[in-house]
Amino acid sequence: MLKTFRGGIHPPYNKDLTKHKPVETAKLPDRVIIPMSQHVGAPCEPIVKVGDLVKKGQKIGEARAFVSAPIHASISGKVTAVEPRPHPGGGMVMSVVIESDGKDELFEGINAPKPLAELSPDEIKNLIRESGIVGMGGAGFPTQVKLSPPPGKTIDTIIVNGAECEPYLTADHRLMVERPDDVVLGLEAIMKATGVKNGYIAIEENKPDAIEAIRKAIQAKDGIELVELATKYPQGGEKQLINAVTGREVPSGGLPMDVHVIVDNAGTCAAIANAIKTGMPLVERIATVTGTAVNEPKNLLIRIGTPFSEIIEQCGGFKGEAGKVIMGGPMMGLAQSVLDVPAIKGTSGILVLAKNDVVLSEQSPCIRCARCVDACPIHLLPTTLGKFAERGMWTEAEEYHALDCIECGCCAYVCPAHIPLTQLIRLAKNHIMAAKKK
Amino acid sequence: MNQYTRMIVVLVAISLAAGALLAFSYEVTNPKIQEQAQQALEQAVMKVIPGAEKMTTVEKEGMTLYIGTDNQGNKKGIAFKTTGSGFSGPIEIMVGYNPKEGKLTGIEILSMSETPGLGARIKEPAFTDQFKGKSVKDDFIPKKDVKVITGATISPAAVSKAIKSSLATVTKIYPVGGDF
Amino acid sequence: MVKDFVNGLWGENPIFRAVIGICSALAVTTAGQNGIAMGLALTFVLTCSSILVSILKNIIPSKVRIPCYIIVIATFTTIVDLFMKAYFPALYQVMGIFIPLIVVNCIVLWRAEGFASKMSLIRSIADALGMGLGYAWAITLISIVREILGSGTLFGIHIMGANFTHWVIMLLPPGAFLVMGILVGIMNMITRKPVKNTHCH
Amino acid sequence: MPNLILISTLSMAGLGFILGGGLVIASKKFAVENDPRIDEVLGALPGANCGACGFPGCSGLAKAIVEGKAPANGCVVGGQNVAKKVASIMGMSDAGASADRKIARVLCQGGKAEARLKADYHGVKSCRAASMVNGGPKGCPYACIGFGDCAGVCPFDAITMSENGLPVIDEEKCTGCGLCVKECPKSVIALTPEKNEVHVRCRATLKGKDTRAVCDVGCIACKKCEKECPFDAIHVVNNVAVIDYEKCRNCMKCVEACPTKTITAAFTERKKAVIDDKCIGCTICAKNCPANAITGEVKKKHAVNQELCIGCSICEEKCPKGAITMVRNGQKANNHCASCNAAK
């Protein structure tokens, strides 16, 4: 039996658009806008000024806090502005704008470190931090922080998240097909850094070619196992993944490390491998550009900071009338209102839906059908939470565990009354957190 | 006065006054109440014994029986109370019986709590009148011997059953054809 | 004073506005005349008790005021009870236990505690009469609705024609609640206050 | 049957005695300290014990009110009068307009008509929810989103949403509780001293041209106000003008200067100084007037040049004789409508 969890949904996956398309390297952008906050935690401080000349891989944002990750220039050129710019996450974020000189020169400080076998755990962690590697599965949590559990917390399992359960997206899929060894090398580095002997690479069964590739890559490796998962959304959610792979449940309000697990995205592993092999920090990533309103859907290797408009241009621009531009997948991605926002480290894809495909149904009263209850992978009562949120009953929402919602969107996806449950619960979470901070 | 003593004194005084006042009102109304009850009883007896003008009460074998007489002192029949178990509570029935003829002379529902519009229609003459002149030998089987009320068979059945079972005792005391 | 009287009739009508003392309003209202009788009985008890409470208000220590008021109310209730039994036995049978329950009819204690124990005698009387009659008309209205639909009669007189199908539910508990609910709703609609101009007052 | 009367009288008296005695003993033995206000509040309540308030009886509500768990107007049956009485027992008589009373003011004028949208937002009609979707649909990331979260939380119904999709605060009803300020995801509402009539109704720190691109009434940081202000009370900081409420004297100069009408005053008319017969001609006012609007000879009654007066009230404050009053539209100037003065 394939491993899975209770709850969840089966949306149409629409991965055929790009799943057979090899990753193309995007052309060098004329200009990149690099936000100083691309991760969970404290934003970086820009360490360049307008007029400075920078090179690819040069550090331009310094991470002063522990939970943070440095930021590097992704192209060579001149800094033309250091000012707040629109961020794909919403709002204005301090950003460094670099005008390309077209040369794409490598920063001098970049050289391959020692091979993995010779690196000590601390060296690996340091390399990961200095390379600005953050979780590429979407949340953007600084990876090195995850790998340094506080004393008393032991880790016995590392899971590489290759589920890629979001519809449309194929970035991890292509990565695992094309660079399986990088994924495995990254996992080995993490295992070494944390001293863990058990590694799993978990992949949904709808990616047979990726499974095949990874299987080949781990043949000779000890302690690394391949786990085939049922195809179901949100199989890639870390709590669901841990549950499916190990049978453990992350306690409410807890972290994976509470059940001795670290989950890392396949892309994160590849980025670590890249840093070990070449010393190159995280300045580019694979993103799937897809959707019903993109002329040529593709998997692109893009530089961090490339504006969306430029990326979409490379995929033949819009097809027909574009209704919605989403950073990420259709279930959890963020809708964008302007195209001059840049791709960041967590941009796993850009999805453009045609106007006709954007469902804007009128909300009607909840009929208590409990579809949302059955779909919720956390076993919450989304309908009840939604009602609390609509009436501003934040304390009640908290009692009903609103904070445990992973915002996967399953409830809103199934709701026949078209109630924006996920958004309502997100609103409740926001209020609860605000009240807590006070 | 200390506040606690005052509490007691006031409470006692008021209770005292209330007791006195009530006892007095009771004295005033009680005869009338008794009279009313007697009158109601007599009325019911007269109703189920046609032609009766007066009544005398006799106690026999644990039963209270009312013997109805006309102005001349002729006995017109006897009446007795019986209780049936209806749909939603007891049904009190006054039954008139003429031993000489061995027939019922009428019935009257004294009290009941059946459903208005349904079981409560046992109060209506349409139902009660059928018992007039019925032989006490009758089986009183609902739907066969006794017309029932559509949608509410339980109440009429209860009435029939109560009459039938009490007649068993009464006809022992005053056998059919006998005097009374 | 007039204001106190009208207050009970309309503004703070015990049944429709304050919604209090409703048990009897639901229980006895199967026929119009029951409504009137119950209303008058309550008005009597309420007025007498209010008079006495108003007179005694300064004598009764606050700690035992509830028992005292209740005794007063109970006394008058028993008097009504006895008199009804003596002179209106038929009505008494219909209203059964609800005459004694005037004692605990929340209206009486409400007015005794809330009005008579604080106000002058005259005002208390006006208030008690207003409340009592307010109660009376309200439950008579309920009775009428239930009687017409349930029995096709109005104060015992057939008005709905021979073929009228009786709405049995109206004479049963649910009918009482439903009629009450709908009437309170209608009342709310009639008296719904225009949005008050609270800007400058 | 006097016998019956006797028996009943005696038994009632006995019952009364036993129960009364029981209560007395109990109340002595089981006496519990209580907040005396509970009894007071209880006295003010109608005593119907109807439970309509959602509390168990009047004493339940009284307790809750004293403990601050229920509002003074918690009694449904009692209405306004009871609420007032209770409030006075609880010492909650309305806060009153003290000198430094603060009230909430909306610092954005970019309603539907003035501010441009960057996106077509659909979803939960809540400012906070919308602000979590790409920062909200308005082009200006600092603009009021206009779904009225603030109006929703105001416990005093002081905020209404205008046709144009902006909150309007009823300054009379506003108690300065600050709930709206906390609620607004865009920090568009601020608590400001009530006495201040002039406000910069924009918080966009966008560069001037960016602001102009998204809003007709946004501050474009032209600094004209800064130049006009006689009291050095307004400065452009971080691309947006900010008033120092301590220094501002409501002269409305900046209001007139602002090309985008970003700065507004509560009144269209400036108030003017008027000197009455108490004037002894000490010339203090004339010396202090920043606009040189007061003239007059020593020891003679002075006069104000209404054209020049900027309504800053300095003269009024300086006058030792109290001879100067500020007048607006022929009435003594006050921030509020005259009819309310009595109430305060």
Place this chain on the structure above:
Amino acid sequence: MGEYKFITTSSPHIHSGESVQRIMFNVAGALMLPAAAGIYFFGLRALVLIIITTLAAVLTEAIFQKLRGKPITVWDGSAVVTGILLALNLPPGLPLWMAVVGAAIAISLGKQVYGGIGMNPFNPALIGRVFLMITFPVQMTTWINPVDGTTGATPLQIMKMQGVSTDYIKLFLGNIGGSLGETSAFMIILGGLYLLYKGYIEWRIPGFYLGTVAILSVVLGRDPIFELLSGGLMLGAFFMATDMVTSPISRLGKIIFGIGAGIFTVIIRFYGGYPEGVSFSILLMNAFTPVINRYTVPRIYGEVKVR
């Protein structure tokens, strides 16, 4: 790239496409099966009754919403379902005006006073039926015999009064006296299976409901097959107890709901004044639903702390 103004919403950006309307019309479709049986056995009269109650239900809903100044949402089909279900619950010979009263009560007191679809605590169709049952008991208990068109008793009445059972085949196919749509167990099960297949109803409620009745019948020495096939049990279990608006949302809650309804049905059938207890039982469990929901909040993922 030209001037675009994109649509923004919170995630998710796709939807299953399921809608209230679709669910309701599917249920209405499934109801056509028992309805067809009713029309076959009781004739045109049955069809007229169905049409009348449906129209009355829809009209009441529209009028109510119009009066309240709310958007008219009769197209969501819920009133249609209520109307059809009410008809299926009525004696085929009921005077039409009574059916109209029933439908009006169902929608007004059963649904709209609470704010309309999704907010009603009780099953509206059953409210309509029970109201009629209590208001016009005589007409509501006058049953037509499908074989000869005469009035007669339902199998449950015969059981209650005379203790005589009825042929299983007849009960299964439906040529017996009874409400318009309740007689044919076969058609009801067919419709129920369709809804189960479509995922519009949850197996737990009918499963536990029918199971409880069967088990209690055996325990109390009655014939379980007769009890399952007679009266409104099948219709109630598949179409009415499953009304999602008025039944609990959690799985455990649904199980409790089913068992509770089963127990009350048996109590009323075996010991009560009425021969049939399905309507009352379902309504009673409707009344319990908020309490059930409150005390059956599921254990969430990770709630029990792992050491």
Place this chain on the structure above:
Amino acid sequence: MLKELFFIIVSSVLVNNFVFSRFLGNCPFLGVSSKTETAVGMGMATTFVLTMTAVAAYFIQHYILMPFGLAPFLQIVSFILVIASLVQLVEMVVLKISPALYNAFGIYLPLITTNCIVLAVALLIPLKNYNLIESTIFGLGAGLGFTLALILMSGIREDMEFGDVPDALKGPAIVFITAGLLAMIFLGFAGLVPL
């Protein structure tokens, strides 16, 4: 005997529920049914007082009123006096002994004096000729029936908060209508227990 007691319970909880079919205790039913917690507390407190009252009423009836022939006119006064004092006494005792218990249900006690169920139970006991045990059970059943009604109504009312009840019906009106529907449903138990 046991069967009778069982019937008394079933009758007073389901068949002749004090609220839905005997119309008693409506004021607190209306007032205290908006929150489930309060409903449970009130229900428990009422049940307790009712049981005690039933016992007290039995003794007063049989040892004071009947021997002296005072029943016809002193019944009401003496019962209510006892109830009022009893309630007040219990309140004081509970408050002193356990503030926690008081907070859980003691605060509902004052409301109970004016709950007509209490007096009705006291008056019904002599009327029905119940013996001591039957009286106790009757009081208990009445309380449980009242509690059931309160809990059902409070659950529905809590859900109603999320509904969209027309303005005119908000408040008591919709509660009455709901009570009417519940009363209708409880009629399903009609005829369940022979009485």
